[in-house]
Amino acid sequence: MSRVLLEVNELTTNYITRFRENVYAVDHVSLKVEEGRSLGIAGESGCGKSTLALSLMGYYFAPLHYSGGEIIVDGQNITGMAPDDVRKTILGNEISYIPQAAMNALNPTQKVIHFIEDVIQAHHPETTKKEIYELASERFELLGLSPKVLQKYSVELSGGMKQRTVIATSVILSPKVLIADEPSSALDVTSQKMVIKMVMDLMEKGIIKALIFITHELPLLYHVTDDIMVMYAGQIVEKGTVDEVIFDPIHPYSKALMGSIIVPEAGLRDVKLTAIPGTPPNLKKPPSGCRFADRCKFVMPECRAVSVNLRDIGEGRAYRCIIPEEDLRKAYKNEG
């Protein structure tokens, strides 16, 4: 078995809103990413994907709070580490991050190179500006970006260019794990392909060692990652390899996600176009039983009564439903 770069056990984090309400957006999530592998996380808007992405880095600030679980980065447990140590040794260095809203991720009044200087010097204060410039232009070139971009302000870059600049900046320190939060969703189709290709190249070129790729389009992951986790209302509802989850989904939600079509159009991202009827539960007051019960075709009275655990069915495959897998498969087959 190869090296585990990121291992997360029963991680729970919550937002505390200004009305002092708790939003448990990441609820007992466990995952493992090995060297050389990539993990896809899929789920509807609002299910907690972005929150999970942030939580994985072990660096919390209001309104997001840590409430339980552990994070092990390349064998080092960072759960109790001082925040400033996490910032210095983990962020950007071990785990890095591409934010969902890459359009606005760069400071509009700062040249790209100056931001890169700040990032690098935050971890290696002794590096000189010249070294940084050389490193950055080399890295940009390697990723197919002109080093001229370094001298520009983000407002001067086009959308796709901004996105690619953000990606290149995120991996400037060659982190072991990269978490990409919907890096392509706000772009037009061509840019989308380019961006996804770029992220996959990072693995091939050895700049990063493992990838976590987040999207709301489950089918998109087919070409991108090795494993998939499906998330619903802050919980993992299904885990497996790409082939397993895409061609043989067990959980009714995964099944529905595969059938749903989401139009990847800018500006419409928040509009629910999925074919799944109903809305996800309010995470401020999650239902006690199965969280998917209200929208599930196969719902039974017991579903609402008992809370369901993730059922491990071997070789990393798991799902969260009280109905046996064979019964679910049979039901799907009958539907055609």
Add this chain to the structure above:
Amino acid sequence: MKHIIGQVFRSGKFLVGFVMFMAIVLTVVIYPLFIKDEPLDIVSRGTFLPPGIYVNVYDSIEFSPRYTLILDEAAARRIASKLSHEDRLAMQEWLVAMGVPPNKIDIEDTANLLELWENTFDPTARIPGMTNADRNYYIRLNSALDGLLATEGATVAAVNSETGVLEEKDVIDQTDYVNVGEVPNIRLLPLGTDNFGRDVLTELVKATGVSLTIGFVAGIIATSIGLVFGLLSGYLGGFVDDLIGFLNNLFTVIPPLMLAILIAFSIGQDQRGAYTVAVVIGVTSWPWTSRAVRAQVISLRNRDHVNLSKLSGHSIAYILLTDILPYIASYVVMALILQISQGILTEAGLSILGLGPRTTDVPTLGLMMSWAMIYQAPIMGIWWAYFPVIVVIAVISFSMNLMNTGLDRVFNPALRE
């Protein structure tokens, strides 16, 4: 509608502001019902009488029953009120120079000080470094103290109308008192009088009313102009927008106060009534309302319901009134509130410059301020002539601002933190 009002009143800030504002408005309305004095009547000869209860001396001697009260402190108090802090310090200096140990002198203990003084003072004594003027001062001080220590009463005399001779009528003892309730003429001047000898409180209440009216008229004019311009330029766009935008920028960059000064001066003092001033302020202060309304309209003009209305062939006026105005109504109310409080401040400013309403009809907060400034009340320590005015202005503008912040939080949930 009801729901919105309910929500507005649940906002703490709005409520506090509203209560403060209503307290002022109610005072303005209710005060004249009880105190019927004319606000511009001159009640005192001499300027700037300090606040207090004024008791008629003639009445207390002639018309009021006299009582004898034996109060131990009376004499000491009397002396203390005559003996200023400077006098005490001067006495201390003398005593020390005459060899009294400084630690034995407590200048706040009047009885002790006077006793020491009586024992040590010697008009003939020569103290090194003391000028003649100083010595005369001490002699004067000493004789004043002598009078203070007297225990006899004062004699009241009147001229006999037949003989023309001064005759003793009455002797007032140091222990004589009158009951204030039995004196026919007393006048309460809670804020004293101003430079003309007018009752400041009565004048202030009236002035507050007038200033609020000016603010209201100015605010309504400015908001109306701003609203119409903002609606037109935001909705129509194109040339109209450019033109209004130009005017708008022009009147933003040219200080509104300068315009108001020019116009007010050109009108002339005699023509400047309170309403004229309000109009001048109104027509020079609309630009930011217009700019704000325009921004709101632009964000609305492509909404579905507006497009629908357009498609069904409604006129521009109809669309503006029914499809746009209701959505920005709350915003316009907030703009109005700000314009009102701004109008009150501008009136005050113009009046200080001598460009406010003419001074003969009604008082305004600005005019009161202006008179206080001309008579140098702040430098002379006459706080009652200017401080209450500042407080009223500050409370009005603070309360309106609070109401606005409260409204903002209700209507723009994004701002709620």
Add this chain to the structure above:
Amino acid sequence: MKAYRNYYLKKIVWFVITLQCAFILNFILPRMMPGDPVAGIVARMAQGMSNATGVQAVYEQYTELFGTDKPMLEQFIIYVRNVFHGDFGYSISQYPRTVADVIKSSIWWTVALQFPAIIVGWILGNTLGALSAYLRKGFDNVLLPISIFFSNLPAFAMAIILLVIFGVSLKWAPTSGGYGFDMIPNNSWEFVWSVIVHYQLPFWAIVLITIGGQAIGMRSMAIYELNADYVKYARFLGVKDRKIIMYVFRNAMLPQITGLAQSIGTMVGGALFAEIIFSYPGLGSTILTAVRGGDYPLISATTLIITIMSLVAFFVLEILYGLIDPRIKAAQSE
């Protein structure tokens, strides 16, 4: 570069047009009043001036200056030409001084007082606003109400409060004038010191007036920026908090420059009252004497000068902003 050129070209055209409009307003407003402006001026002047030959001289001078017998357009051209030569006619209340002379002796006091004070107030206000946005609880609870209170006080009230507290009660600084009343302006240290001492109260009054509004504006701006996506991104790449705060403040501060430009007219207006309260020998006090003396030529010229000063400040700020905020450049090239 082309983008920049367009930006400045637009601004300059704007400046020229606005300047013309200011002239036109200054010219037209008194003429909109019923009656002959010169007659009006002289009528008012008769109350303000005892010198009969002076009245006659002024009357003749203004008939010439305004050219009231000529068509409007020609009058305007004459007026503009005279103004460009610095010829504003005679002052009525201070005859035989010319208006230009009166203004020349007061304008520098105003410039030296107001511009530093507004800039210091702007910087302090923005710093406080930013701090209050960043620290929120505690600091915010104290600073915000104070700022709101200050920004609700009219300028003259703030000036009076400072005057009474620091001038009258504590006697820390003199209460009126630009220098000791017993002095004649010269180069001695004593005089300079007196000027500095007299400068304090009006200066701080204007600073305080400016702080309130700026702090509130900056606070909401900074809160908005603190929630921006770039802040989150920078944090998760491990950039130090101190650096991130600098980004935020810089970005929030830049639009405040336009905010300052937008409100410079109002601020200058407010600051004039500080001058009046402290009898500072600047343009504010000049307006006051002019109004009291019914001195129309002086009022007209002073308001024109103040308008032009505000205009210039406005455009300098706008141009400065265009230079230092890359967002403007990007917006222009779209």
